Amino acid sequence: WDLTIKQNSVAVLTNGTAVLGLGDIGPEAALPVMEGKAMLFKEFADIDAYPICARANTPSELVAVARAIAPGFGGINLEDVAAPMCFEVERRLRDELDIPVFHDDQHGTAVVTLAALINAAHVVGKRFQDMRVVFLGMGAAGIACTRILREDGIGDVIGVDRAGIIHRDRAENMSDEKRAIAQITNSEQLRGTLQDALREADVFIGLSGPGLVKPEWLSEMTSDAIVFAMANPVPEVMPEEMPENVRIVATGRSDYPNQINNVLVFPGFFRGLLDCRARGFTTMMEIAAARALAEISAREELDEEYIVPSVFDRRVMPAIAEAVRKTAAAENMARA
CATH class of the missing domain: 3.40.50.10380 (Malic enzyme, N-terminal domain)
Structure with missing residues (x-):
């Protein structure tokens, strides 16, 4: 050394x-x-x-x-x-x-996402332990972000992938990592689609692909909602398309405010x-x-x-x- x-x-x-x-x-x-x-x-x-x-x-x-x-x-x-x-x-x-x-x-994404969410929660006046977060995309980044948010005391996390909401009884498209995540998330054991998961959620975090989220689904989130649409170069939903209840928007892009970058x-x-x-x-x-x-x-x-x-x-x-x-x-x- x-x-x-x-x-x-x-x-x-x-x-x-x-x-x-x-x-x-x-x-x-x-x-x-x-x-x-x-x-x-x-x-x-x-x-x-x-x-x-x-x-x-x-x-x-x-x-x-x-x-x-x-x-x-x-x-x-x-x-x-x-x-x-x-x-x-x-x-x-x-x-x-x-x-x-x-x-x-995994870890670079998890750290910057946690930092951004700490400050976003402060801006909207919500407590970490009271917030429900929905992830779209449960690959490397989604798994790591879920783990760090749960470790730091977030209220609940619901993970969604191409097979729908992850829950303990799900058999389709479940890896060892997803099975482990299912044990520490989705406290109400919700089933269904991304749209189902977003109802009354406080935060949406996209780590998936372009254009996968419809703005009307986000309108079913809580007031002062937080949306991190982090697919690059085209996010899950464009900032210009956000409904009125979404108060904070972040992306992975440098041409919008709040760039979340490793x-x-x-x-x-x-x-x-x-x-x-x-x-x-x-x-x-x-x-x-x-x-x-x-x-x-x-x-x-x-x-x-x-x-x-x-x-x-x-x-x-x-x-x-x-x-x-x-x-x-x-x-x-x-x-x-």
Whole structure:
């Protein structure tokens, strides 16, 4: 750690199976995206990141690649690995390696979403424990967001995928991760469609695809509703189409207010991990990062069009890094 580049090096590892909105395009086509990710690490956190695009078609093959390269890196950023493979790969690597393995599509999304929702709830005057959140899309990001929101005390979550509402008795299209999520969500065991789930919901979070939500469905949500339509580049429903009861709208796009983007999280999160030479990370470290991110906006005048800082706000990276370092020490994850 002291005498080599390991202290500031991160591997950006992919097999190209879930690249942006393009899907399974393979490792060669994924390379420019991984190069872009490496540039963001350098620009925002001065971290030396190396794109590694592996022809690995099974979880065991990708795990083997990560194990083989791990000695030269202070951390591994798993990128654009399709679900459910990503869950197994990350779980196995976190058990086997003594450096952090962070699947950004899960944890980066979860942290920035939690931060945005903390501030949105404050703006509309609703308590976390009283809110019901509906997710559309229960892949890597949806599963991770659900877990962190439940861990941080959200009232209830209802997950919806192409087979409808997830509940404990459902058999169709259920992975191990969805079965686990079913045990901690949907307290009333609702059945049905997205439209059924949205009735009287406080928050809708879309992590799915373009144009999948009709504005009239959102009109059945509560007053002062919150909508995060995060499909990129075309959201589930356009901001211009929101009914009057929706008070706060966020997307993944830079041409609308409230851009929810992982680049707010991963540079600072890894900066903190590397600086304390972390062995791994915990959910409490993610929650601490989310609260630090939320606090940056909360120091100023929060409103409907300002619930998260700009991705170019230079206060973000050091604030998240400090939160990660402090919590890593408290969680016994730090070497230094």
